[in-house]
Amino acid sequence: MRKLIFCAVPILALVASRASALIVYDNTGGGLNPATNSGLFDTGITSIYFDDATLSLAAPITINQFNLGYTNQTGSADTFDILVQFFNNVNYKAGSGVPVGTDPIGSLLSIKALTAAAGSIAQTGLVSVPGNAVTTTGTVGFEIEFVKPGSTTFGTADEDSAIQPLFNSMPPLVGSSNADFAYDYLNQGTIVGDDKTGDIFTFPSPGANIYAQIGAVPEPSSCGLLAAGSVFLLARRKRGIERGRPLRNCSSPCTPILPAAE
Numbered sequence: 001m002r003k004l005i006f007c008a009v010p011i012l013a014l015v016a017s018r019a020s021a022l023i024v025y026d027n028t029g030g031g032l033n034p035a036t037n038s039g040l041f042d043t044g045i046t047s048i049y050f051d052d053a054t055l056s057l058a059a060p061i062t063i064n065q066f067n068l069g070y071t072n073q074t075g076s077a078d079t080f081d082i083l084v085q086f087f088n089n090v091n092y093k094a095g096s097g098v099p100v101g102t103d104p105i106g107s108l109l110s111i112k113a114l115t116a117a118a119g120s121i122a123q124t125g126l127v128s129v130p131g132n133a134v135t136t137t138g139t140v141g142f143e144i145e146f147v148k149p150g151s152t153t154f155g156t157a158d159e160d161s162a163i164q165p166l167f168n169s170m171p172p173l174v175g176s177s178n179a180d181f182a183y184d185y186l187n188q189g190t191i192v193g194d195d196k197t198g199d200i201f202t203f204p205s206p207g208a209n210i211y212a213q214i215g216a217v218p219e220p221s222s223c224g225l226l227a228a229g230s231v232f233l234l235a236r237r238k239r240g241i242e243r244g245r246p247l248r249n250c251s252s253p254c255t256p257i258l259p260a261a262e
Contacts, residue, residue: 021065021126021215024055026174028213032069032121032166037211039071039121039164046158049144049165050101050182050191050199051210052090055135056175057218063133065126065215066109068144069166072116078162080116080146082124083154084109086133087141092180093195100182100191100200101141106133113149121166126215134219142212143191155189166211177209 029036055061063086072078085108087101094100107130116122146159182191182199193199 021217022057023174023213024057024061024216025053025172025177025212025214027053027168027170027172027177027209027211028067028069028123029168029170029173029211032123034121036170037069037121037166037168039073039166046161047145047187048154048184048189048191049210050141051144051212052092052139052141052178052180053172053212053214054139054176055214055216057216059138060134060136060219061216062219063106063135063140063214063216064129065213066129066142067124067126067213068111069121069123069168069211070114070116070146070163071121071166072118072162073164074162075118076162077115077117078159079149080114080159080163081149081151082111082114083145083147083152084111084129085143085154086129086135087143088135088137090139090141090178092178092182092200094192095194096198097192100193101143105135105140107131108152110152116163123166123211126213135216140214142210142214144210155184167208168211169208172209175214179209181209 066084068082068084070082085101086105088103088105090101091098092100109127109129111124111127114122114124143154144165145154146163147153148159180195180200180202182193182201184191185199185201186192191199196202
């Protein structure tokens, strides 16, 4: 009698990975460190903020997690919601009156009932992004507004200027970002303008970007191809076993098939 020892292929692990996000953009630097992270302004402003992120994972992917750093630049505690909208296209040279972020992806993300103590810096932690936010390019834009609790509309019912995004003066750890960023300086309810004009601004060197993380997973078609390939390889190896052939190219921790001792 011969012993058959199969070289396992982790198909279930491939399928399970579909539900877990990879960090495809990370601008958290050394964490919430006052030496490298700060608010942009001396006090908060009533505005929409915008930044871009070039992701490290090849498109198409589904964004499903987001983490944002924020700071309270005033002398009293404040409770607020954060609204986030992703865009598939970013053009910092869009022109006068033309939106910088276009082709919105996914539903509006609302992070509710946060409280920041006076002078504090904090982060939301990775929160789930609703609405199957699929990107077909490697770069996305994200528009942020801090609003009164229960408000869900960009450009209206703004928070009372206490809170603003945290900015990080270090390069992103994962992915990359343009040195430009934007806020609604023209107070039009959206981010518009041309490079270095309108709502578009650039940090002096070293460039800084909004403190944020983005998590994503490959689209199902990509995962399906991986799983199908794994099934094919497993079936091919099984046929080889049934025909009495040893497995080839079976690397550790796989074990080749050997005849059992008589």
